[in-house]
Amino acid sequence: MRFNKIIFLFFVTLTVTLNSFAQGRQIKKADAAYEQYEFAKAMDYYKRAYSKSSDKVQKIGMSFRMAECARKIGNYRQAESYYKRTIKMRYDDPIAIYYLGMMQRNIASNKTPEKAVSKYKEAIKSFQQYQEKVPQDLRAQEAIVACELAIDWTENPSRYAVTNMKKINSKFDDRMPCFGDKKQTSLYFTTARKGVNGRKLSAQTGQYFTDIWVTEIEKQKKKKKGKKSKPRWKEPVSYGDYKGVDDPISTKFDEGAVTFDDKFKVMYFNRSIMKKRESHSPRIYQFEQKGNDGSEPVEINIPVDSNYMIIHPCIVEGGKVLYFVSDMPGGYGDLDIWRSEYNKRDDSWGEPENLGPEVNTEDQEMTPFLHKNGTLYFASKGHVGMGGFDIFRATKRPSGQFGKVKNMKFPINSSYDDFGVVFSGNDAINGFFTSNRKGGRGGDDIYETKLADLEFIMEGVLTDEETNEPLQGVSVHIEGSDGNSFDAITNKSGFFEFGDEVIKQGVEYEVTYEKDPYIPLLDTVTTQNLTIHDFEVTDEGFLYTIVVDLAMKVYRLPIVLPRIEYDLGSAELRDLAMKDLDNLVEVLETNPDLRIQLRSHTDFRSSDEFNDDLSLKRAQACVDYLIQNGIDESRLEPVGMGESEPLILTEDRNGFIKGDEFTQEFIEGLRSRRKRELAHQMNRRTDFKQIESDPEDAKLYGEY
Numbered sequence: 283m284r285f286n287k288i289i290f291l292f293f294v295t296l297t298v299t300l301n302s303f304a305q306g307r308q309i310k311k312a313d314a315a316y317e318q319y320e321f322a323k324a325m326d327y328y329k330r331a332y333s334k335s336s337d338k339v340q341k342i343g344m345s346f347r348m349a350e351c352a353r354k355i356g357n358y359r360q361a362e363s364y365y366k367r368t369i370k371m372r373y374d375d376p377i378a379i380y381y382l383g384m385m386q387r388n389i390a391s392n393k394t395p396e397k398a399v400s401k402y403k404e405a406i407k408s409f410q411q412y413q414e415k416v417p418q419d420l421r422a423q424e425a426i427v428a429c430e431l432a433i434d435w436t437e438n439p440s441r442y443a444v445t446n447m448k449k450i451n452s453k454f455d456d457r458m459p460c461f462g463d464k465k466q467t468s469l470y471f472t473t474a475r476k477g478v479n480g481r482k483l484s485a486q487t488g489q490y491f492t493d494i495w496v497t498e499i500e501k502q503k504k505k506k507k508g509k510k511s512k513p514r515w516k517e518p519v520s521y522g523d524y525k526g527v528d529d530p531i532s533t534k535f536d537e538g539a540v541t542f543d544d545k546f547k548v549m550y551f552n553r554s555i556m557k558k559r560e561s562h563s564p565r566i567y568q569f570e571q572k573g574n575d576g577s578e579p580v581e582i583n584i585p586v587d588s589n590y591m592i593i594h595p596c597i598v599e600g601g602k603v604l605y606f607v608s609d610m611p612g613g614y615g616d617l618d619i620w621r622s623e624y625n626k627r628d629d630s631w632g633e634p635e636n637l638g639p640e641v642n643t644e645d646q647e648m649t650p651f652l653h654k655n656g657t658l659y660f661a662s663k664g665h666v667g668m669g670g671f672d673i674f675r676a677t678k679r680p681s682g683q684f685g686k687v688k689n690m691k692f693p694i695n696s697s698y699d700d701f702g703v704v705f706s707g708n709d710a711i712n713g714f715f716t717s718n719r720k721g722g723r724g725g726d727d728i729y730e731t732k733l734a735d736l737e738f739i740m741e742g743v744l745t746d747e748e749t750n751e752p753l754q755g756v757s758v759h760i761e762g763s764d765g766n767s768f769d770a771i772t773n774k775s776g777f778f779e780f781g782d783e784v785i786k787q788g789v790e791y792e793v794t795y796e797k798d799p800y801i802p803l804l805d806t807v808t809t810q811n812l813t814i815h816d817f818e819v820t821d822e823g824f825l826y827t828i829v830v831d832l833a834m835k836v837y838r839l840p841i842v843l844p845r846i847e848y849d850l851g852s853a854e855l856r857d858l859a860m861k862d863l864d865n866l867v868e869v870l871e872t873n874p875d876l877r878i879q880l881r882s883h884t885d886f887r888s889s890d891e892f893n894d895d896l897s898l899k900r901a902q903a904c905v906d907y908l909i910q911n912g913i914d915e916s917r918l919e920p921v922g923m924g925e926s927e928p929l930i931l932t933e934d935r936n937g938f939i940k941g942d943e944f945t946q947e948f949i950e951g952l953r954s955r956r957k958r959e960l961a962h963q964m965n966r967r968t969d970f971k972q973i974e975s976d977p978e979d980a981k982l983y984g985e986y
Contacts, residue, residue, distance in 0.1 A: 308334075316351065321355050322484070380421065390669065402429045435692040445729060446722055447714070450728060452473065458538055459716070461704060479532040480535060491535055493538070496520075499514065531549075536554040551567055551569070564591050566592050585631065585632075587610070593648070603623055604622050605652060640683070641658070641676055647661065649701045657675050657676070657678070658678065659674070659705070661702065668692065672700055675690060703716075717729055739827045740779070740828040741829065742829060745832075757769065790808040797834065801837045844859075845969050846859040866970075871912070878918060878971065880970055883966065897922035897924050898920065898922025930944075
């Protein structure tokens with residue numbers, strides 16, 4: 283029995299020893315691959331060793347290395363998970379917290395705008411925690427500022443629309459687009475898809491070695507009215523298949539990052555040759571295609587030590603100037619953008635010149651593209667951005683140096699890696715770039731970008747306020763702050779419209795609406811101080827619509843009816859009375875549905891019969907005057923009231939107070955003869971009442 287225990291313990295010890303030995307070998311292989319920048323390979327070894335290890339300290343170190351591998355491969359979501367685990371395991375270097383913040387920032391764009399903002403706020407908290415532990419490291423504060431800007435850019439995107447080129451992308455990396463002809467109908471790019479020559483997986487990326495492939499635009503069919511359909515790109519093919527020749531470029535190693543000279547006869551590209559147990563830094567090669575025959579690609583001779591990489595060529599000025607990226611000494615960071623001039627006499631390239639600290643930073647810059655308009659576009663991790671590589675533009679100064687670096691913002695940039703942009707034509711309106719953001723088909727994908735048009739429309743309907751019926755023939759006149767003016771007329775539906783040829787960005791307009799007999803309307807509309815959120819996204823771009831929905835009132839003067847007074851025993855109109863009646867004519871003209879009753883009164887000093895007759899004459903005198911001035915008789919009703927309705931004051935007037943009733947008893951009780959005569963005068967009057975339009979259903983609305 284004891285012998286069996288001894289045998290058992292021996293095998294247990296042997297198994298543990300063998301496992302430890304195997305585990306140690308895995309870690310050594312992982313560390314070696316990591317040091318050789320073979321992060322995909324290192325990740326695989328670390329995973330195996332981690333799963334078998336029981337050493338806590340050892341596992342913490344491997345967990346951090348796995349997070350680093352995932353970060354450097356570009357798998358930010360996996361890296362975030364590994365950094366969280368490493369921090370939870372009490373990793374003693376606060377740098378894990380900083381990188382966690384970087385990963386949270388980098389994956390923010392994989393969310394909806396609302397969730398992206400939330401993820402950026404998580405990243406800010408991580409950077410603040412790191413800042414507390416390492417206050418002297420300024421990177422944390424810079425990262426916090428970058429997150430705050432990213433939140434603002436996410437909520438206020440630029441006018442660029444971004445579309446994944448699903449037709450040409452694969453499940454593998456597709457990146458670095460480049461136009462391949464003058465008409466820009468062909469697109470060259472770098473791909474790691476199935477079908478490439480390098481069938482083995484790269485230890486650095488975990489994907490196939492890359493080749494150069496090509497796609498081109500299908501011939502467009504004309505639509506009606508001469509309009510062309512949207513360009514469609516063909517299924518990509520290898521360079522050899524595209525040219526119909528044995529591929530002179532593709533090898534079992536990495537090729538990619540294409541650029542052409544101005545005449546599109548000479549191609550420049552990267553090639554990275556690897557031999558057993560040694561690797562050569564990627565260099566730039568030159569290849570000239572002549573018909574179906576072409577020379578062998580030749581490495582161009584730039585005076586840079588072979589230990590340093592020369593990548594991402596951009597050839598300009600007829601092949602005389604080359605922009606490229608290198609990690610050579612003398613720069614400002616890990617990767618810098620340089621330029622070199624070609625000396626035709628010596629058939630050699632001159633000493634590289636660094637683009638300087640306004641473009642290059644302590645981090646990484648890459649993928650330079652010099653546009654025809656002189657603007658330099660490039661990708662950077664060092665300038666303030668949304669996360670990962672962002673695309674920037676720089677303006678060339680008279681001195682020849684580039685400066686005034688600006689972020690291209692969201693949606694061209696995301697919190698993932700965005701790089702390798704090229705624009706067609708003379709303006710930065712249509713282009714392509716690379717991104718590994720959410721929504722793609724593989725790792726790196728090619729995206730199309732277009733500076734969306736801003737379109738403006740002003741349209742509306744004018745109606746009658748009382749009837750709610752549409753108003754045809756309303757004159758609409760607009761005066762812009764830019765000095766332009768335009769006119770329109772409403773149709774039978776009351777509708778009018780000003781299109782994009784009239785309404786412009788950044789202009790304030792005064793708008794006048796006029797139609798007889800309606801009261802003119804004055805309004806102000808503007809296209810100033812708009813954000814992209816004010817626009818509706820359409821197939822053609824962004825549309826801002828000014829909608830008008832107004833009701834117009836018929837022009838009518840306020841209904842204020844006069845009070846006419848007379849001399850004793852007379853029905854003759856005084857001058858002041860005629861002036862008041864002239865005003866009444868205007869009121870009646872602007873209120874065509876208004877009907878009035880003219881009620882005349884007398885004082886009590888004559889007989890009832892005399893006063894009844896006199897009051898009717900007074901009312902008729904007013905009616906006759908109004909008829910003479912164009913008022914229809916059917917709208918007027920004279921009534922003789924005699925002395926039956928003494929005046930009752932509704933307000934203080936002529937020394938009398940509100941509520942006084944000018945009856946015979948009241949007037950005779952006044953001590954002042956002057957006031958008694960004044961009271962008699964106020965009783966000798968014609969007042970008016972508004973009555974309904976239907977004379978058969980007359981109803982008093984109240985005294986005026």
